């Protein structure tokens with residue numbers, strides 16, 4: 184079936200990928216996202232000394248009344264798919280905290296036209312919910328795993344939960360959700376010494392590992408350029424140990440530069456939005472848990488779909504609204520430039 188392409192922005196990019204945050208709540212406190220733990224604060228305080236930094240964002244969970252219901256999410260996704268969206272990823276906050284999340288997955292899995300339905304999770308609750316999610320139609324999953332060292336994992340996430348996350352990854356493989364993806368945000372001075380160990384783990388367990396650059400989206404506004412490990416540096420370190428070959432790009436909007444090991448087991452990917460922005464090929468649209476459309480991770484404006492969903496807008500009205508929002512998609516982000524303005528909400532609210 185040829186898919187319509189009516190979500191086209193003013194720079195000619197065709198949007199195919201929708202990220203849906205289904206809750207802003209989280210059971211972890213990652214140092215790069217919700218750095219509220221003492222360990223996180225100590226880490227940044229030492230590096231901040233004498234540096235100007237912006238005011239932290241006060242975290243406040245949204246009241247339930249503002250969070251989109253399953254019906255509202257399903258309707259929004261259905262409309263987006265009718266306008267050419269093909270890939271849908273459920274995220275958060277922590278998506279597995281949403282009650283009856285498998286029911287939501289089943290509703291979305293039934294929408295014709297979706298070629299790829301995936302989820303990003305910290306994995307803590309996957310042991311409990313994984314089988315039901317797979318049975319509901321979830322075929323692909325990405326886990327966040329920034330450290331293989333129990334103490335460092337706890338420092339980075341605020342939870343002593345390495346064993347649970349490793350067991351969840353194993354379960355996802357047993358459930359056939361292959362290739363299972365694993366995301367590590369690499370921060371200089373905290374987990375950059377674990378890059379090689381994470382790569383070895385990916386190879387040993389045949390996982391698709393993604394190393395992600397730290398972006399200025401943390402709630403403490405603690406991000407510093409000096410803390411970013413550029414993808415190129417990560418790659419050099421990995422190439423010093425392994426004869427990696429580049430994997431061909433699957434499509435121009437792919438965010439990861441992928442590399443494979445000589446024996447074909449496991450895969451490494453570098454996602455470098457800070458040092459090598461890929462905005463020119465970005466085909467993503469985001470819907471937050473409280474029903475706001477975002478055209479970029481770094482948008483400083485949000486578009487209120489929720490009020491339209493709740494005020495009796497017809498499908499035609501909503502489709503026209505989606506198209507008008509997409510036309511406002513920013514050409515690129517401005518990280519590291521003097522005019523960069525942080526978004527008002529952190530990654531946990533936006534949905535990564």
Ligand code: SAM
Pocket residue numbers: 209215216274275276277278303304305325326327366367368395396397398399400401530531534535
């Ligand atoms: N809670 C789930 C999780 O952690 O996988 C899903 C939501 S989380 C916001 C989605 C992804 O964003 C995770 O892979 C996380 O590592 C990444 N992330 C969060 N804050 C980030 C930041 N400041 N820079 C880069 N990636 C970030």
Ligand code: SF4
Pocket residue numbers: 209210211212213216217275276277305327530531
């Ligand atoms: Fe929670 Fe995910 Fe943010 Fe970590 S990255 S605090 S798990 S939303």
